[in-house]
Amino acid sequence: MNINYMRTFLVALETGSFSATARHLGLTQPAVSMQIQALEDYFGAKLIERQGRKLELTRAGVLALQNIKASLDLVDLTRRNIDELATEVVGPVLVGASTVPGEHLCPHLMGIFIKRYPMVKPRLIIENTSLVLARLHRHELDVAIVGAPPKELELHAEPIFHDELILLIHPAHRLATKAQVSLDDVHGEPFIGRTAGSGSRLVLERELARHGLSAGRLTVVLEVSTSLAAVNAVEAGVGLAFVSSLAAGASIRAGRGVARRLEGLTFSRALHLVTAPRLYNGRAVAEMAKFLRSTEARAVVEGRQREWQKLS
Structure with missing residues (x-):
């Protein structure tokens, strides 16, 4: 198997369709169908049925889901136990980050970490906050750094x-x-906004x-998926943008x-370290979390923030 x-199989249930699963995993839709069919052939039972445009578990599928999750947890535990046999801190660490910490903090932080632990191989995956948290929830990541705390109770977040x-x-x-800019000053000005799911948004x-205002008051002429794209759009004269001080430096x-x-407005936030409960986390993951x-x-981080404060 x-x-x-x-x-x-787990991603298909998470996304609700084979086409979305294919996009998420970088596969073709026939490949996704083939893999689900192979699982059903192996277990000798239908696991998923289509109900309109949605996927529904059969009774056999409900049982399979529980055991597949448990099996993958055991595989993960075995991999990490083997990692522990080494005298050094070794192994992969899958780090997810939303765009601001991913583009402007993690490269510097990862550089320091791998000098200290050269046998650890971090992999950095950058997406918007909601997608990163979804990956972590599915145990596709070991740790995450995001700009908005998760709503899922199964995830642990700390600023x-x-x-x-x-x-x-x-x-x-x-x-x-202008030394001082008010909300009235920017009324009617074209803005570059962030897409839905962004922590900055x-x-x-x-x-x-909090001030009784709506984001709809801003005249958004362009939505972008990353802070860097927002900065570049401002430089191109497209409009104004609210961006992280880390991205604007x-x-x-x-x-x-x-x-x-x-x-009169303060757009401050905490960046959170988020983890998911597992049977076991190897030393490499533990040391990464400890370092962060x-x-x-x-x-x-504070050093990089001081850069823009000196220049503004």
């Missing part, structure tokens, strides 16, 4: 870093010379709502963007 077929969204303005824009909407330093806080919680890692 191919273990990957079991993982495909480890601080971040702030600032208003990034093109240097030639009329607001670039959730923070923006939450703070506006290079633009401000090069004189391609101007940072301002919006008067450390004062050394926090000092790296």
